[in-house]
Amino acid sequence: xxxxxxxxxxxxxxxxxxxxxxxxxxxxxxxxxxxxxxxxxxxxxxxxxxxxxxxxxxxxxxxxxxxxxxxxxxxxxxxxxxxxxxxxxxxxxxxxxx
Amino acid sequence: xxxxxxxxxxxxxxxxxxxxxxxxxxxxxxxxxxxxxxxxxxxxxxxxxxxxxxxxxxxxxxxxxxxxxxxxxxxxxxxxxxxxxxxxxxxxxxxxxxxxxxxxxxxxxxxxxxxxxxxxxxxxxxxxxxxxx
Numbered sequence: 692x693x694x695x696x697x698x699x700x701x702x703x704x705x706x707x708x709x710x711x712x713x714x715x716x717x718x719x720x721x722x723x724x725x726x727x728x729x730x731x732x733x734x735x736x737x738x739x740x741x742x743x744x745x746x747x748x749x750x751x752x753x754x755x756x757x758x759x760x761x762x763x764x765x766x767x768x769x770x771x772x773x774x775x776x777x778x779x780x781x782x783x784x785x786x787x788x789x
Numbered sequence: 790x791x792x793x794x795x796x797x798x799x800x801x802x803x804x805x806x807x808x809x810x811x812x813x814x815x816x817x818x819x820x821x822x823x824x825x826x827x828x829x830x831x832x833x834x835x836x837x838x839x840x841x842x843x844x845x846x847x848x849x850x851x852x853x854x855x856x857x858x859x860x861x862x863x864x865x866x867x868x869x870x871x872x873x874x875x876x877x878x879x880x881x882x883x884x885x886x887x888x889x890x891x892x893x894x895x896x897x898x899x900x901x902x903x904x905x906x907x908x909x910x911x912x913x914x915x916x917x918x919x920x921x922x
Contacts (some may be wrong), residue, residue: 697805697920723804727820752811767841777917780790780821787919789797 693782698788699727700734705788709712710737720770720778721749729754741776743765750775791824792816793910797921800849801842805921806835810852812918818889823858825866825910828899832921833874838896854898868906890898895903 694717697744700706706728719741721729725756728734741747743766751769754760763769770778779785796812813823826834838849858866872894875884881895888895895901911917 695918697803697808721807752810753808772811773819775812776792776816776819776821779792779816779918783916785916785918787921789922 693720693785694718695720695722695724695785695787696728697723697787699724700737701727703775703789706737709788710741718746718748718778718782719749720775721753721767722775723750723753726750726753726757726759728763729767730759731764732762735764738764745773748774748778751757752777790821790916791914792821792916792918793824793914794826795907795910795917795919795920795921796826796835797830799831800835800840802831806822806832806849806853807847809918809920810849810856811918813856815854817856818837821920823856824914825868825906826853826858827907827910828867828873829875829904830870830873830921831872833869833877833879834920836869836874836896836899837879850896850915855897857898865900867912869895869901869904871901871903872908874901890912890918 692707694704698705712744726749738747747767796809802804860866880893881901882893885893
């Protein structure tokens with residue numbers, strides 16, 4: 692499954708709820724304010740293990756719009772909108788955490 | 790692949806409608822079919838033809854209209870939830886007449902229908918992607 696998260700980890704608990712729920716084959720795509728969670732910050736450890744497995748993506752345009760391109764944590768992969776479409780196609784059901 | 794989209798957030802609120810539009814455009818560019826876009830909750834505000842943003846800003850309603858998403862019968866597949874729309878003051882001709890209101894404000898690229906259209910989109914499409922709050 693593909694899980695999208697669109698709110699900052701400092702604003703809502705949706706990323707944590709998502710992490711509590713997902714199975715071993717799921718991937719996470721951070722979009723909109725959700726990309727704040729892709730930056731190296733005090734909450735980076737939340738995603739580190741999943742990212743090391745190549746299962747965390749962030750929408751590049753939203754990363755750039757927030758000025759955090761140089762701060763993206765290790766192993767988080769940036770995708771454009773076409774990459775977003777590919778993730779939806781590849782990973783079956785898409786769940787939106789808001 | 791058949792993809793449908795649900796939008797639960799109004800235009801210019803956060804970013805959901807913009808993200809969904811860019812997603813839809815990319816999907817079409819990659820050769821996928823957008824079966825239906827369903828506007829629900831505050832998302833119905835994406836369908837008013839009275840939107841007039843500043844000239845140097847994107848026009849979200851017209852952006853959606855420009856995708857020209859229609860079914861084989863030529864009906865728009867930008868579908869607005871009727872209950873959510875009526876609550877928020879969005880009406881087409883038929884609903885205006887039924888409710889004794891003059892005029893209508895639904896953009897012609899959209900149509901008003903019921904929640905069953907969302908369920909059908911979920912059944913008929915390979916993927917349903919939800920955007921919004």
